[in-house]
Amino acid sequence: MFELLADGLLNVIQLKYLIPLAIGTLIGVVGGALPGITITMTVIMVLPFTFGLEPLQGLAAxxxxxxxxxxxxxxxATLIGIPGKPSSISTTFDGFPMARKGEPGRAVWLGIWASFFGGLLGGVFLIGATGWLADIALRxxxxxxxxxxxFALSMVAGLTEESLAKGLLAGAFGLIITTFGSDPIMSVPRFTMGSQFLVGGFPFLPVLIGIFAFAQLMTDIERARSLAGSDASAGQLVNLAVSQTRVVGEILARPxxxxxxxxxxxxxGVLPAIGGSAASVMAYDQAKKLSRHPERFxxxxxxGIIASEASNNANVGGSLVTIMAFGIPGDAVTAVMLGAMTIHGIQSGPLFMSQETTLAYGIFAAYLLAHPIMLAIMAVGARWFLRIVTIPKSILIPMVLVLCVVGAxxxxxxxxxxxxxxxxxxxxxxLVKLGFPLAPLILGLILGDQIEVNLVRALMTDSDLxxxxxxxxSAFLLALSVLSVVLALWQRRRQRRGPTEPDVDF
Amino acid sequence: MRPTRDTVAGLLGLGLSIWLFALTWGLPKSPFVPIGPDFYPRIVLAVTAILSLALIAGDRLARRRRQPAAPVARNYRLVALTFLVFGVYVLALPALGFRLATLLFLAGLQVLLEPPRSRGRWLTVAAVAIVASFGIFAVFEHYLSVLLPRGAWTGF
Amino acid sequence: MKALAWGIAFLSLAGAAQAAFPERPVKLIVPWAAGGDTDNIFRPFGQAFQKHLGQTVVIANIGGASGTVGAREAKAAPADGYTLFAVHDFIHLTYYTGVADTSYSDFRPVCSVASTPSVLTASPKTKWQSIPELIADAKARPGAVTVGATLGSTSHFFPAIVEKAAGIKLKYVSYDGLAQRMNAILGGHIDLTDGNLTQKGKVDAGQLRFLAIATEKRNAEIPNVPTFRELGLDVVYSVTRGLLAPKNTPDAVLATLEGACIKALAEESFARSMKAQGTEVLPLDRKGYGAFLDRVDGENKALAQEVGLLRR
Structure with missing residues (x-):
């Protein structure tokens, strides 16, 4: 296995893979730093550029x-107090105060190093567990x-902060959207009202881009008094100098x-369709509960910074396991990656590891290498990225909309x-104006078709319920679903008495 | 009394589920599938209807109101105009072709969002629009094997 | 700005009228997702085709609704030869089973490309080593043997013909596309499926079992697998793929396309990649392919009626 990994690393170190990987990492850092541009949107923008590349080049990017x-x-998140993307929400809770107290360099580098270590540890798991998970997946x-x-759907209960009924309803809307168009079994047109346009149904990605991009951009537009400006103000470009050894020590002192x-x-990450924002909020929550000084959070x-950033990078590793072992996307980003694999004619699923060994280990290697590359990019460019945040929104918004159209x-x-x-x-x-959370909606959207297809298949194979x-x-997973809902309800009751938690995502 | 946001949301959910539920009658059965194409949507729609009722009921019963957030002046006119401009752009795409439609859209929306007051700004608007629309088209056609739409009216 | 736009538009129109076909990239619509059987055949074809056409050929995967979304898109495209349609026998089936309104007669044939024979494939978790064992078992417990298939498409019709010829009763479970069927059959969640020679590697590894091939004669790649004919069952079935153009495409353009297509099919590299996929190259010209489509259309109508799916 480690031989294969070494081969994979040697393979990816070739310039033809290293360059897309480095460019992708750079674009990712920039997209991640831009408030309102999610990683999902960034990956979708990159997606068409990977069509013309080799599969591993595209996946590395x-x-x-x-x-x-x-x-x-x-x-x-740390310097301006605005999360650059949903999963860095909990980084703002402690990162921003630390930066305000005059230690912006320490706050940023704590986050960067925590991401680095969390990501690499996640990578070790990714390599160790994928083959093993693939064997189970065949069963x-x-x-x-x-x-x-x-079980994945039952997470809706835990994802919703404000109103449980609304969270569940949003999840149900997601499921309903997938029932439009040809039914997945016999291609019977459903809810098409005679329109040929609706026969194709609502394809996942355009729905996703549409919902996320417009919900975010229009909210920016409605709030803005002037769009000539941007989110960053030049005065925030502070000195980021800090002792790296001290920061690394701070992290490693808390193994x-x-x-x-x-x-x-x-x-x-491994659980399908949940995503990094839930991971970072949960990790933050756990860190607080287990801490001896919860009042300092x-x-x-x-x-707080370490928990949030280590978990959201490790989440990436977990999501990659899920697409490689099961062929099902762990979140919206891996859904796009799965689409890219399909476009290149690669079949993910239980056979992926044995049929596409070079590619699989190339993916591991790319994942591991992306972390040092990220570190290098941060070291060189941390202060420059902030300047990109200064692109006026009146230019940024039209450009993002055009790229969404091209992507779709x-x-x-x-x-x-x-x-x-x-x-x-x-x-x-x-939906945003009516106060619906979008995360459960996306969960329903991702799972809807699969739930129906597998339910019908099960009944077609054997009518015994x-x-x-x-x-x-199956019994174990269903029991877990019940447990997860009960646990979420119990935690809600407990939390209601405590101080209110911050909202997840949108 | 003005209906609250949650009641409106619940009523919308209820209406949607009842309407679609009505549409599930008349879906044909298949000789090969033990359950028809109406089976699964009906479950989902029934659950949606129940949740919508729960939302309305919860909202009516619990008169508990959260403190509304500090009022923010919201520019809904600009949002509506942006949607309108985007709609026109999407409609114009197949007719004018990607390059022309995108050029006009980028220029138009930039001006709408922030009317330029200086010559420099006008130049920026024009430069962004021209470079982005022609650049994206060329990159996609020549390097990425994606043919973006050509205009049905213009052939361009 | 507006005047400039119209100026550009006019110039490009004037240019288009003078140049000979093809003067810009040609779009080839594949009505299935990338990575499927059809896509895997038309991608190498596209490479060979563009060499002889002298213009880039861009494969556009327009999947959805059993291939009918792509068919509708191709039918609505301008009939100028810049949009072509990659088709296989599904177009007859979806028309007769009432799934789609698009028929092959909405297009004009350009050429046929390749033909893939079906192989009845069994899961290693079943106990049958041969067709007679399968038939005996299926007769003993009618409706218990499960088959994974895309319902209403070719992978459904092939087992249905076997079912009828052998006088057995099978149970169909919906699995869309070969990749999904393979995952299910490897795990033993279905017993049988319509396979093809691309799965030979898994058969050699003992993960799958080929029971019989639906050709006239045995295939040289898998000489141990008997034909249905040898076993006394009259089952010959293959999926033929070809190229169509929108209905009003001018004859001169069609002739250019046909010429490039026939030359592309003679390419050594294309033959090699088809062999790797267990597919035979089938170069029929416009006339030959047109006659072929007429014949297959009649056959499919009869077939749809026999298995009780005819809706027209």
Whole structure:
């Protein structure tokens, strides 16, 4: 295995892979640092550029974006107090106060090094567990997949902060969106009202881009008094000088915190369709609960930064395991990567590791190498990235919209996807205005088709409904789903008495 | 009394689920599939309807109001105009072709979001629009094997 | 600004009228996702085709709704030869089963490209080593043997023909596309499926079992696998893929495309990549492919009626 990994590293070190990886990481750092531009959007923008590349070149670029993006968000989060992307939300809780107290360099580099260590630890797990998970994945029949997706769906209860009913309703809307168009079994047109346009259904990516991009950009537009400016003000370009050894020491002096945050990140990453923002909030929450000084959280304690940043980078490793072993996306970013693999004719799934060994180890290697590259980029450019944050929104917003249109069109080479993009732009903005959280909606959207297909397959194979609870893996996963909902409800009750937690995501 | 946001949201959810539920009648059965294409959507829609009712009920019962956030002046006119400009752009894409439509869209939206007051700003607007629209098209066609739409009216 | 735009537009129109076809990249619509069987055949074809056409050929995957979204897009495209449509027998089936309104007669044939014979493939978790064992078992427990198939498409019709010829009753489970069917059959979640020679590696590794091939004669790549004919079952089935153009495409343009296509099919590299996929190159010209499509259309209509899926 380590021989294969060494081969993979040697392979990826070739310039033809290293260059896309480094460029991807750079774009990721920049995209991650720009407030309102999620990693998902950055990866979607990069996606069409990978069509013309070799599979591993394209995937290396996307992995670079993923790793760079998870790290880039922390610059804006700590220095300006605005999360550069959703999963750096909890970095702002302690990073910003620390920066305000006159230690911006320490805050930024704590985050960067925590990302680095968390990501590498996540990588070790990725390499150790993928083959093992692939063996289990072959045992997954329709019953097990159904139970797995129900378990993932049960996370909606824990993802919702404000109103449980609204979170669940948003998840249900996501499921409903997937029922439009041809039914996945017999291609019977469903809810098409005679329109040929609706027969194709609502393809996932245009819906996702539409909802996220418009919800974010339109909210910026409605709040702005002037769009000539940008989020950053030049006065914040502060001295980032800091003793690197001291910062690294601060992190390594807390091995338990680092490992536990990494573990949470990986776990959330492996579970399909949950994503980095939940991971970082959960890790932050855990760090606070387990800390001897919970009262220091929120005032600029290093633990808060470490927990948040280690977990969101480890989450990337976990998500990669899920697409490689199961062929199902762990979050929206890996959903795009899976699409890129399909475009290159690579079949992910249980056979991926044995059929595409070079590619699989190339992915591991790219993931591991992306971290030192990220570190180097940060060392050179941390202060420069802030200048990109200063692009006026009146230029940024039109450009982002054009890139969304190109991304949607290039995905399927049809204007239909662009109509869907626009339609769901309106829907997304409307939902945000009605106070619906978007994370559960996306969860429903990702899982909807799969839940239906596997339910029908199970019933087509054997009409016995008891199989869902008599097959051990399926029964275990369904029990976990119940447990996860009960736990979330119990935690909500407890939290309601305590101080209110910050909102997740949008 | 003015309906609150959650009630509106619940009513919308309820309306949507009832309307789609009505549409599930009339979906054909298949000779090969034990459950029809209406089976799964009905479950989802029923759950949606129940959740919507719960949302409305919760909102009506718990008169508990959170302190509204500090009022922010919201520029809904600009949002509506941006949506309108985007809609026109998408409609114009197949007719004018990617390059022309994007050029006009980029220029138009930049001016709409922040009307330029100096010559330098006008130049920036024009430069961004021209470089981005022609640049993206060329890069995609020549290097990335993606043919962005050509205009049905213009052939360009 | 506006005047400038129209000026550019006019110039480009004037240019287009003078140049000979093809003077810009040609878009080839593949109505399935990238990485599928059809895509894997048309990507190498596109490479060879553009060499002889003298213009870039861009593969545009327009998947969705059993290939009908791409078919609709191709039908609506301008009939100038710059948009072509990669097709296989699904177009007859989706038309007769009422899934789509697009028929092959909405297009004009350019050439046929390749033909892939079907191989009945069994999971290693089943106990059958041969077709007679399968038939005996299936007769003993009718409706219990499961087949993974894209319902209403070719992978459904092939087992349905076997079912009818052998007088057995199978149970169909929906698995869209070969990749999904392979994952399911390796895990033993389905018993049988429509496979092809691309799966030979897994058969050699003992992960799958080929029961019989639906050709006239045995295939040289897998000489141990009997044909259905040898076993007394009249099952010959293959999926033929070809190139179509929108209906009003001018004859001169069609002739250019046809010429480039026939030359591309003779390329050594294309033959090699088809062999790797267990597919035979099938170079029929416009006339030959047109006659072929007419014949297959009639056959598919009869087939749809026999298995009870005819909706027109």
């Amino acid at each position: 996307m992995i670079g974006v993923y790793v760079g993006g998870e790290s880039g968000g922390l610059i804006t 997954f029949g329709p019953w097990e997949f159904f139970a797995l997706f129900i 338990f915190l680092l490992l536990w945050s990494t573990f949470i990140g990986i776990l959330i 929120g005032t600029g304690t290093p633990e 069109y290039a995905l399927n080479n049809t204007m239909d996807s662009v109509w869907v993009l626009g339609l769901f732009g309106l829907v997304g903005y409307g 008891w199989l869902f609870v008599t097959r051990p893996i």
